[in-house]
Amino acid sequence: MDSFWSVLGGAFALVFALDPDLMEIIGLSMRVTLTAVFFACLIGLPLGAAVGVFKFPGRTFLAVSLNALMGLPPVVVGLVVYLLLSASGPLGPLRLLYTPTAMIIAQMIIVTPIVAALTRQVVDDLNREYAEQFASLGVGAIDRLVSLLWDARYSLLTVALAGFGRAVAEVGAVLIVGGNINHVTRVMTTTIALETSKGNLQLALALGVILLLIAFAVNACVMAIRATAVRAAYA
Amino acid sequence: MNRRTFLATLLLAFLCATSAQTARADDKFIIVQSTTSTQNSGLFEHILPIFRDKTGIEVRVVAVGTGQAIRNATNGDGDVLFVHSKPAEEKFVADGFGVSRSDVMYNDFVIVGPAADPASVRGMSDVVAALQKIAGAKATFASRGDDSGTHKAELRLWQAADIDAQAASGEWYRETGSGMGATLNTGTGMGAYVLTDRATWIAFGNKGNHEIVVEGDPRMFNQYGVILVNPKAHPHVKSEEGQVFVDWLLSNEGQNAIADYKIDGQQLFFPNGNGGPS
Numbered sequence: 001m002d003s004f005w006s007v008l009g010g011a012f013a014l015v016f017a018l019d020p021d022l023m024e025i026i027g028l029s030m031r032v033t034l035t036a037v038f039f040a041c042l043i044g045l046p047l048g049a050a051v052g053v054f055k056f057p058g059r060t061f062l063a064v065s066l067n068a069l070m071g072l073p074p075v076v077v078g079l080v081v082y083l084l085l086s087a088s089g090p091l092g093p094l095r096l097l098y099t100p101t102a103m104i105i106a107q108m109i110i111v112t113p114i115v116a117a118l119t120r121q122v123v124d125d126l127n128r129e130y131a132e133q134f135a136s137l138g139v140g141a142i143d144r145l146v147s148l149l150w151d152a153r154y155s156l157l158t159v160a161l162a163g164f165g166r167a168v169a170e171v172g173a174v175l176i177v178g179g180n181i182n183h184v185t186r187v188m189t190t191t192i193a194l195e196t197s198k199g200n201l202q203l204a205l206a207l208g209v210i211l212l213l214i215a216f217a218v219n220a221c222v223m224a225i226r227a228t229a230v231r232a233a234y235a
Numbered sequence: 236m237n238r239r240t241f242l243a244t245l246l247l248a249f250l251c252a253t254s255a256q257t258a259r260a261d262d263k264f265i266i267v268q269s270t271t272s273t274q275n276s277g278l279f280e281h282i283l284p285i286f287r288d289k290t291g292i293e294v295r296v297v298a299v300g301t302g303q304a305i306r307n308a309t310n311g312d313g314d315v316l317f318v319h320s321k322p323a324e325e326k327f328v329a330d331g332f333g334v335s336r337s338d339v340m341y342n343d344f345v346i347v348g349p350a351a352d353p354a355s356v357r358g359m360s361d362v363v364a365a366l367q368k369i370a371g372a373k374a375t376f377a378s379r380g381d382d383s384g385t386h387k388a389e390l391r392l393w394q395a396a397d398i399d400a401q402a403a404s405g406e407w408y409r410e411t412g413s414g415m416g417a418t419l420n421t422g423t424g425m426g427a428y429v430l431t432d433r434a435t436w437i438a439f440g441n442k443g444n445h446e447i448v449v450e451g452d453p454r455m456f457n458q459y460g461v462i463l464v465n466p467k468a469h470p471h472v473k474s475e476e477g478q479v480f481v482d483w484l485l486s487n488e489g490q491n492a493i494a495d496y497k498i499d500g501q502q503l504f505f506p507n508g509n510g511g512p513s
Contacts (some may be wrong), residue, residue, distance in 0.1 A: 017502055034249060038249055059511075063449070086307075086310045086311070086312050086468055087310055087311030087312050087471060088310040088312075089310075092311070095471070097312055097313070098266060098295065098297060105377060125302060153241065162460070179266075179295070179297035180296040180298070181266075181296060181297060182280075182295075184295055194274075194275075194418070196417070196420065197271065197414050197415070197416025197417050197420070198275050198416055198438065198440055199416060199419060199439040199440035199441030199442070200441070201421060201438040201440070201441055201444065221248065222248075225244055225245065225248060228244075229241050229244070232240075
């Protein structure tokens, strides 16, 4: 096996060769993961904020459950989604198994608790800080929720990035529900698993480096948006 | 930056990222449940484009162990089953999940082991005697342990050798519970003997100092079969397109395409779909 640096060089060579197959795989990875994170935020942000702000019976139980679900094993999620989407399963007629949509559903289930649990913590803390102000102004429940989410937006971007990190690195669930079908459901992580099983360890490692670079680029983009927003806000 | 601009920026960034690749048009396709050996050896990448050019049908391969492939097909999650464990395949057809089974091609299993050969089995062609020597020497043996076709074949051979290898599980007998490639990676890593199909071994990129030590026993014959999933069991099965694929595999053109696939000049699979040796 060559040195780590030659693998790294190989990774860059792969990227700059703009191999159409590799581009397709990277594109699908991004499409699946970003869509999953988008819908996970759509559900997780309001859910987490609601648990953080509202007082209701079972609130602590719900908070603990959300925290526990952050540890959902992806393989189990994959198995459950497979059983649901299988032709013999309750959602079989939708014909979603072995499609990118199935992978998005699985990743969404994995990421939503992460987004919800972290949002709950952020919003809960901020809510304590704002409690007196809210009380003196007589702010309604929904308005509270919206202003807390808005004021915590920069922390929540990091929450979304945590969800993205988990989803983009995930292989167990998408392998089962996607099937790692060439040109259809093959993403970065399943390609890495496949190349490892072919014994092409160098290529697998190079693909891993590329995945890391992509994650870096996405994080850099979000940080840039955030920096611009902060500058504009205080300008 | 006000609220609307902030949210709009995020939404725009999201749309840019996800629209980079739009969904492919849903053209004609079938799903084939198959094994890791056919995929990892590169056979499908060689023959499927030929089939697609001829018929316009895209074949989507889900490559898992034979056991899992059969279970998936039993659930109706596939149109064609292309695996290598004849008894399990015949049961699948007898249970009404498959229309009928045809031989497609064969190759053979081999035992690979470290060059040091701690059990001194190199050059043996009697697989049963070789397994007995490995067990006698308590030399490390890595098993698939995943109910795949190769795993079932391995268990049959242990049975023929009259050795209860699973009793030594965790000692010299290591069940990896994973695919052929992962098991080979483990085997080369821990210096273990491994039973593998020849095609996967030839195409494998991480051989280390392992080499083929036992080969040539007729009991290591490895037959692949193809089955159309029964539309009577699962009405949504694309039986028309699936049948076209089965017929093509068994046709002269399909059989020649299989025979043409070589790595380093070595033929990996030998077609016998027209009633050749089986």
